[in-house]
Amino acid sequence: MGEVDARIGDTGDSVIDGTCEPRFQRVRDAFAENFASYGEVGATVAVAVDGQLVVDLWGGHADAARTRLWTRDTIVNIASTTKGLTAICAHRLVDGGLLDLEAPVATYWPEFAQAGKATLPVHFLLSHRAGLPAIETPLPTEAFYDWDRMTRALAAQRPWWEPGTRHGYHPFTFGWLVGEVVRRITGKSLGTYWREEVAEPFGIDCHIGLAAEHDARVAEFIPVPPPPPGQPDPETEFLKHAGPMTQKAVNNPPKTVADMNTRAWRRAEIPAGNAHTHARALARVFGALACGGAVAGVRVLSASSINRARTEHASGPDAVLFGIPTRFGLGFSLASPGASIGSASAAAFGSFGAGGSMALADPATRVSFAYVMNQMGAGLMPPDPRAARLIDALYASM
Secondary structure: OOOEEOOEEEEOOEEEEEEEOHHHHHHHHHHHHHHHHOOOOEEEEEEEEOOEEEEEEEEEEOOOOOOOEOOOOOEEEOHHHHHHHHHHHHHHHHHOOOOOOOOEHHHOOHHHHOOOOOOOEHHHHHOOOOOOOOOOOOOOHHHHHOHHHHHHHHHHOOOOOOOOOOOOOOOOHHHHHHHHHHHHHHOOOHHHHHHHHHHHHHOOOOEEOOOHHHHHHEOOOEOOOOOOOOOOOHHHHHHHHOOHHHHHHHHOOOOOOOHHHOHHHHHOOOOOOOEEEOHHHHHHHHHHHHOOOEEOOEEOOOHHHHHHHOOOOEEEEOOOOOOOEEEEOOOOEEOEOOEOOOOOOOOOEEEEOOOOOEEEEEOOOOEEEEEEEOEOOOOOOOOOHHHHHHHHHHHHOO
16 A cells, blocks of 8 residues: 655645555545644644554644644653553553452552552552542642652552442552552563563653653643633633542642643653653554554564453443543543544544543554644543544544
8 A cells, every 4th residue: 555745735834744545635634624723733643554554644833832843753741641551561461470450459569558458459440440549648749750659648548439339530640550560560660661561672652751862852732722711711610619539639749731841740750641752653552452462573462451451340420520421441441421432433442641642442443543732622521622533534534
């Protein structure tokens, strides 16, 4: 199948570059339209079929001032899309016989047995059923960057609900909880394990804990535009009326988008929310998940782990996200009435990040899709409208 140069000049002051196979012209057109009509600043989209990239596009600018062009190697914070990468690390340990998902977390992390958590099983961490979406004790922003401080706080934290009886999205604690289990088993930090076991063998440019040498190519993460004068900000209003658990899940430790553009944020390992990468890398690794676990002779996960990971473990009103219906497998999001995955098949599963980034694998069609951007979009639930248009264009092309 041939490729076509994707350079386009009809998107205002943005230029789109990359490659796109002719049959996926709709994806290229939708990507251009996001810049022309929907406020895109800088972004990248990629699609793999049978593990082979068929769309690899990037465009726009890497900063809010539009002084730096987004290039092939630009990377950006992907927020909670990171959770899927963290889940892959845990499932690799299951494949290696080192982690039993039914075992108590305290088997691997003895201090976790505090506050009535002695029997809480590992799989509750991956399915957002552990009742630990937030830390009650107020913490400063600097705690985000202190792994030991965060894991000590979580070990001491009493669950906000009886584990297993409800589910509620764990916005940030997911990463320290799963990551500490990985660290206790392997002796390696989550970011180191990811780099050595997946990113380097698979040859992908994806980092959890970013070395300073990459700073020059990181795109600025840009906050959601303010609402029109006189109109309330929906997310602010939701949080204002949320209970202390949800407020602390989102804002303890407190942080702003400005914090996410700092060297401290990039260097830290925050496995629920600070991987830095581009769509090409995500489409490749999720492409392996769409194709039985391996691509080009490199195995990411076994087929049995993939099937287990995408099997529903939690569904219904989300205890953290204001009762919105959500569905989770083990470390991955599943389509639900509150968070559909566009035109993707019912077999699709993936990860979504605040502001719009996402990655999905669709075993039914052996397709993977990834979208990464720097301009955050509004909205509480995925997918972002920009990503949804791209997904719809992808499936219309097949």
